[in-house]
């Protein structure tokens with residue numbers, strides 16, 4: 001059985017006090033049981049203080065973005081080793097907001113993925129199609145292009161220490177969730193693509209779903225055979241909303 005990961009992407013929200021209160025609320029309500037893990041990804045300025053807060057708890061720490069470079073004259077950027085240094089274990093790469101708003105290419109995302117792994121972080125590689133792409137019937141091609149950028153640059157073995165997140169862009173922050181069947185179709189496709197190169201590894205790699213996941217739709221999504229957790233935006237900003245998804249994960 002693959003472990004379930006419930007990951008909160010706080011995006012650019014909160015403050016020192018709000019972040020600490022949120023994480024206190026999460027830690028206080030972590031469901032009993034095993035087979036799942038909780039992760040929070042706060043904005044950069046709060047990583048170090050949240051790292052102290054979660055120490056010894058069942059909650060792990062991740063960042064939302066990282067530079068593809070190791071160090072040097074890159075004003076405003078943050079290196080993987082710095083994230084590791086302040087207590088991160090995970091980092092999200094290639095979120096659709098980074099791709100769409102900041103123009104990150106799949107090649108750049110692959111470079112970030114490799115830089116993160118080189119520093120000992122677990123990258124969470126986001127892939128997903130826009131509504132236009134889905135309606136044009138090109139969902140699988142889009143996913144393949146985003147996935148192949150990493151597979152071709154780094155090989156399949158890197159997925160032994162990485163996570164994939166399928167996030168249909170049309171479902172992010174819209175309240176419109178993919179149905180469990182729609183999501184499962186794409187998750188199955190992603191796992192099959194990995195299996196073409198390494199079938200053992202494909203069975204092990206965690207594939208998260210992201211896009212308006214909430215306490216009420218989480219049980220259906222998480223019960224699908226190829227959905228191994230969630231990457232949660234809006235519902236990760238309130239402890240009770242996030243814990244409702246954690247509860248669903250604990251029941252699987």
Ligand code: PGA
Pocket residue numbers: 009167171172173174175210211212213231232233234235
């Ligand atoms: P959402 O965001 O849960 O608010 O749709 C998900 C994400 O962007 O990771």
